[in-house]
Amino acid sequence: MGKMMVAALTRYPLFLMLGLAAAAGIGLLDGEPWLAGNGFLLLMGASLGLAGALLLLTAAGLFRRVGTTVDPTKSPDELVTHGIYGLTRNPMYLGMLLLLVAEVCLLGRPLTLLSPLCFFVLMNTQRIPAEEAMVEARFGAAFTEYKVRVRRWL
Template structure:
C-alpha cells in the first residue's frame, strides 16, 4: 500500500468514526425539547461549508482521485502526523459530545433544562468541538496529499467557525448571563492559553 493510499484509508476511517460518534447524539437531540432556536441562513451556510470542505470534497477525492492535478508527493511523516492529529481530534470530538449530553445541538439552540458545561475539555476552551474540527482540518491536509483538498478542509472549518462562534457566544450570554461572562474570562475560545 502506498503512503498516499494509507493516508486516504486513515482519513476514511476517521470519517466513519466521526459519524459513529455523532449519530446517537443526533437521535437523542431530536427527543429533547428546544426552548430557544437561533438557527439562521448564516448558521446553515457555515454548516454547509464545513460539510463541503471536510466531508464531500475529501470523500470525492478519496473515491475518485479528483482533482489529481493538485496532488503532491505524499510523505510518511506527514501521514503519521496527520493520523495522530486526526484521531486525537476524533477523541476530543467524542469527549465534547459526552460532556454536553442532552445539551448538544447541531445548530444554535438551547434545550430544555440546558446547563452551562465547563468541565472536561470545556475547562480549557469554550469551544472544544471547534478545536476538534480545526484539528481534523489540519489532519485532513496532512493525510491527503492534495493542495485543493487540504485547503478545502481548512476553508470549511474557517467558514463554520467565523460564521457561528460570535452568534453562539451571544446566545450563551443571553441564556447564562454573568455565569457565561465569568466562564469567558477564564477560558480561551479554541486554543488553550492562546485564542
C-alpha cells in the same frame, strides 16, 4: 446509511456537513498527491485524525452526560465549563478542525489546505459568534466570565 449516521448528520448545521463533503471532494479532485508516501505526514495525519475524533467525541459525551444538547442551533440547558471545556470553549469545532488538517496530511493534496482554512474562518465569523450570543443571552454573567477565563480555540 444507518439510523445512527442519519441522526448524527442532522445534529449539525447543514453548512458544516457541506464543508466536510467539499473538503473530501477537493481532496479527491486535486490531481496527484504532492507528498504521497511521506511517512512523517502520514503519521501526523493519523495522529491528528485520532486526536480530533477523540476530542470531538469526548466533548459531545460531556454535553450528553450533563444532559444538554450538542445541536449548536439550540440553546443549551447547562453551561459546561469543566473538563475539556476548561481548556477551550469549542472543543467540538477544534476536533473537526483537526480532522480537516489530518485530511490535508493524509491526502497530501494542495487544495485540501483550503478546507481547514475555510472552516476556521466560517466558524470564527459565523457559527461561533451566533452560538456565543445565544449562550450569553441564556447564562449572562456566568458565560461572560467563562469567555474571559477560557479561550475560544486554545
